[in-house]
Amino acid sequence: MATLRSMPVLQVHDVPRSVAFYEKLGFAAHGSWGDPPLFAIIQRGDVTLALDKGRQDGPIPLNQWWAAYIYVDDAKVLRDEFAALDLPTLTEMHFPDDYGCIDFDVVDPDGHRIAFGQALHPVPGAGLSDDRGRG
8 A cells, every 4th residue: 555645635715716826826726616616626746735615704724834845846946936926925945954955935815834845865756855754
C-alpha cells in the first residue's frame, strides 16, 4: 500500500472568489459542486487543494500558521511570478537556518497562509532533506 498524494481542504467564505484567487496563482479549477458552489478542487502541477464553503456564520477557522506548505523546485522564481500579481499579502523570501528550506508566504482572501518552499538539500523523490525527523 502506498500513499499517493494529499489534498488540504481549506474552509472559505466564498468558493468562486477563492477559486479566482488561486487561478491567479496558476492553479486550475477541476470542478465545483453546488449552486452556488459549496466545494471546489483546484490544482497546480501535482498540488491539489480543496475549497469548502463554511457552513456556519462567523470567522473562518485558521491554522496557527500555515494552512499548507507547498514544495516547489525554485521558490525565488515563483515568488517573482507572484510579485507581478499585486497580491494583498506576499511575504519576502525567508532564509531560515533551522529547517533547510527557503520559502515565502501568500495569504488568501480568507486569511489562510500558504507557504511555497524549496528544500535546500532535497532527497530525490522524498520531498524532505536527509536530516528531517531525526531527534
